[in-house]
Amino acid sequence: EVQLVESGGGLAQPGRSLRLSCAASGFTFGDCAMHWVRQAPGKGLEWVSGISWNGGSIGYADSVRGRFTISRDNAKNSLYLQMDSLRADDTALYFCAKDMAAAIGYTDAFDIWGQGTLVTVSS
Amino acid sequence: QSALTQPRSVSGSPGQSVTISCTGTSSDVGSYNYVSWYQQHPGKAPKLMIYEVTKRPSGVPDRFSGSKFGNTASLTVSGLQAEDEADYYCSSYAGSNNLVFGGGTEVTVL
Numbered sequence: 001e002v003q004l005v006e007s008g009g010g011l012a013q014p015g016r017s018l019r020l021s022c023a024a025s026g027f028t029f030g031d032c033a034m035h036w037v038r039q040a041p042g043k044g045l046e047w048v049s050g051i052s053w054n055g056g057s058i059g060y061a062d063s064v065r066g067r068f069t070i071s072r073d074n075a076k077n078s079l080y081l082q083m084d085s086l087r088a089d090d091t092a093l094y095f096c097a098k099d100m101a102a103a104i105g106y107t108d109a110f111d112i113w114g115q116g117t118l119v120t121v122s123s
Numbered sequence: 124q125s126a127l128t129q130p131r132s133v134s135g136s137p138g139q140s141v142t143i144s145c146t147g148t149s150s151d152v153g154s155y156n157y158v159s160w161y162q163q164h165p166g167k168a169p170k171l172m173i174y175e176v177t178k179r180p181s182g183v184p185d186r187f188s189g190s191k192f193g194n195t196a197s198l199t200v201s202g203l204q205a206e207d208e209a210d211y212y213c214s215s216y217a218g219s220n221n222l223v224f225g226g227g228t229e230v231t232v233l
Contacts, residue, residue, distance in 0.1 A: 035222070037169075037224075044126075044210075044212060044224065044225070044226050044227035045161070045163075045169065045212050045214075045224045045227065046126075046224060047214070047221075047222040047223060047224055050220065050222065057220055058220065059219065059220025059221050059222070060221075061124060061221070062124050095168060095169075100174065104216075104220045104222075105155075105157070105216055105218075105220060106157070107157060107174060107175060108157045108159065108214070108215075108216045108222055109157075109159040109171055109174030109175065110159070110161070110169070110171060111171045111174075111180060113168035113169055113170075114168065115168055116168065
């Protein structure tokens with residue numbers, strides 16, 4: 001079964017860090033670009049970051065650039081998001097999503113999504 | 124990276140057609156044929172409905188179709204059904220390894 005399972009969410013104080021993980025199964029993880037997309041409570045989708053199949057190309061939304069770091073381990077079929085200097089407006093459900101292409105800027109269509117992991121930033 | 128502009132809501136009766144617009148700029152929608160559309164039911168993960176402006180993934184009914192003219196993309200749902208009631212989001216590549224989503228449109232089946 002094709003599946004993405006996120007973990008690592010929880011409650012963090014402003015200024016602290018969290019590391020999200022996404023475990024992939026059922027497809028060749030190393031052939032696909034991967035992305036993080038978030039959704040604040042009651043709000044719309046926001047693209048956070050993306051990484052090409054080999055990590056050679058990475059992109060970040062302006063709202064997280066310099067604070068978040070995306071990475072992947074193809075040997076472990078896993079995607080990560082290191083979130084530093086967290087702010088209250090980072091509170092959201094974070095989805096991991098599979099790109100139909102190997103690199104960013106080719107299709108940029110997300111055909112597989114996880115169920116999300118909730119991050120709450122509050123003191 | 125400004126969000127793409129979508130109407131907040133559209134509605135239609137069963138069997139009718141509705142069209143959702145997604146307006147960007149010459150830096151995103153206008154420059155790339157990498158516009159996608161997602162359907163999201165409450166409490167669920169988004170589902171890909173259209174990619175590369177007009178293509179439908181396997182399993183998506185042909186009632187869903189996409190188009191683009193200039194800086195505006197559109198999603199049309201023909202023969203509206205009750206299960207089509209959901210939130211719909213567009214997205215576009217915006218250059219320099221950046222992507223942008225629209226604000227979302229709530230579709231109501233009357």
